[in-house]
Amino acid sequence: xxxxxxxxAEVVEITIDLMAAEQHRDPAELRAxxxxxxxxLPIDSLLIVEVLTRVExxxxxxxxxxxxxxxxxxxxxxxxxxxxxxxxxxASEETS
Numbered sequence: 390x391x392x393x394x395x396x397x398a399e400v401v402e403i404t405i406d407l408m409a410a411e412q413h414r415d416p417a418e419l420r421a422x423x424x425x426x427x428x429x430l431p432i433d434s435l436l437i438v439e440v441l442t443r444v445e446x447x448x449x450x451x452x453x454x455x456x457x458x459x460x461x462x463x464x465x466x467x468x469x470x471x472x473x474x475x476x477x478x479x480a481s482e483e484t485s
Contacts, residue, residue, distance in 0.1 A: 400469035430465035450475035
């Protein structure tokens with residue numbers, strides 16, 4: 390599996406796009422709604438689980454099913470941080 394370089398902003402954008410598609414909504418409208426709830430873009434963890442596999446596949450990472458991962462599913466920002474950290478860890482393993 391090839392790991393791609395990824396930024397937090399990219400993961401946030403693709404996550405919102407995928408969540409909006411799941412809900413048949415406009416991504417800008419969903420982002421505005423999430424921003425209205427707080428800077429970390431808090432979300433329903435069930436919604437993010439629906440896009441988790443697609444984000445993992447897109448960036449070539451796997452997020453373990455543990456307590457830390459569960460906490461990361463509470464907001465778009467923490468989810469993005471988890472994906473970026475996993476991508477960086479996987480990239481460093483590939484170069485080792």
